Amino acid sequence: MLLYRPFENRLNTELSKHHLYRAQWSILYYLYNDGSVTLVELSHYLGVEKPTVTRTIAKLEDMGYLEPVPTKDKREKRMQLTDTGRKVYQEVRVAIDEFEQEILNGISEEEQLKGIRVMSEIRKNLMKGEL
Amino acid sequence: MLLYRPFENRLNTELSKHHLYRAQWSILYYLYNDGSVTLVELSHYLGVEKPTVTRTIAKLEDMGYLEPVPTKDKREKRMQLTDTGRKVYQEVRVAIDEFEQEILNGISEEEQLKGIRVMSEIRKNLMKGEL
DNA sequence: GAGTAATAGTTATCCAAAGTAACTAATTAT
């Protein structure tokens, strides 16, 4: 909570240099690491309603960063990164990595790992209450 | 990032039971622990611009949770919790405490402390880049 | 002490990013 706003602010300024918004970035991130997703999968992953995903996806598609993958089930819209999308992701990734290094400054490797473990434990607990 | 949304969603549902929004809660929280603040102080603490604070404060004042404290400097608007505001804070606090206990389930006291330390270290690093 | 700087807050306006409700089209289950 107390951590959130300053983090968000910094992330936003990093992203805005590349003309990206946070919601867009989170989708590029997921797609880069997981190949392709349907909107419903994204909405679960992001913890956000479907119309929210529809809108962000549409914008990313317009920008030429995403393209649909044909599927059997004609209801679903499965999306993947275009070459441009992948390139943009990689560029932004560099900036984000630097930024993350900066905010972890002075925290030992061991503590970082512990921190990550705690976070993912919290995440698990949060997920339990959802389904 | 990945932690944020599910946390936010849970927090929002807890708060909405008490007809509060996140931005409002963060101000009640700060005021309960720090007595009284000016809008500028709040805007620094929250990492948010002044007009944003003006709006939220105005709403909380309307709701009868906040009241102005007279000051020498006639420019500033220093605010504190009303009795109602304090009562509401305490009620909501109980719900938030339970929620926090729940998401920390299975994480040892020692790890929790380590986690908090890491967070506050990150926060310090984030603050450095601001001023 | 007059005049300029800076500071605190407000108003107006914009926009991102979430939500809900109601819908269509496609698929599954009965």
Next chain:
DNA sequence: ATAATTAGTTACTTTGGATAACTATTACTC
């Protein structure tokens, strides 16, 4: 074959952020 479910969209609302331009007050400077 029909009903129920699922994926996604459309239309609309709201929160909560940002900027720009402003007023009122206080602090600084010569």
